Amino acid sequence: QVQLVESGGGLVQAGGSLRLSCAASGRAFSMYSMGWFRQAPGKDRDFVASISWSGGSTNYADSVKGRFTISRDNAKNTVYLQMNSLKPEDTAVYYCAAGGVFPNANPKVYDYWGQGTQVTVSS
Numbered sequence: 001q002v003q004l005v006e007s008g009g010g011l012v013q014a015g016g017s018l019r020l021s022c023a024a025s026g027r028a029f030s031m032y033s034m035g036w037f038r039q040a041p042g043k044d045r046d047f048v049a050s051i052s053w054s055g056g057s058t059n060y061a062d063s064v065k066g067r068f069t070i071s072r073d074n075a076k077n078t079v080y081l082q083m084n085s086l087k088p089e090d091t092a093v094y095y096c097a098a099g100g101v102f103p104n105a106n107p108k109v110y111d112y113w114g115q116g117t118q119v120t121v122s123s
Helices: none
Strands: 002-007 012-013 018-026 034-039 043-050 058-060 068-073 078-083 093-098 110-115 117-121
Touching: 002 093, 002 110, 012 110, 018 034, 018 068, 018 093, 034 078, 043 068, 043 078, 043 093, 058 068, 078 093
Parallel strands: 012 117
Antiparallel strands: 002 018, 018 078, 034 043, 034 093, 043 058, 068 078, 093 110, 093 117
8 A cells, every 4th residue: 555645736826836745655655656647627637747666767748848847756755746837727636646657647557646736826
C-alpha cells in the first residue's frame, strides 16, 4: 500500500505560479513511477505529467509542456509539480498517482491515488 497526500493548491491569478507537492508513505516510494492528473468539473481526469522511478525521465501533456515541471525527491518520498504561467484553463483538482510503467498517460494503470488539491486560476 502507498498513501499519497497532495498539498500546495490554491487561488492564483493568470500568469502566476504554484508548486504542488505529493507526499508518499507506505511501500517503497522509489519503486513507483509517479504521475499528476487533473480533473475539471464535468470533465474526465486528464494526464498532466509523469516521472520515472529514478526521476531521470519525464513526460508531459502538450497543454502544459514548457510551463509545468515534474520532479521527485526519493529521499523525502515526495513528488512535485511546479506550475508556471498558469492559465484559467488550468483550473482543476490535481491528483498525484503512483504505479504503472513509465511513460504512461492512462489513469487506469496507476495503482494509488491521492485525494486531490484544488487549483483555481483567475483571469
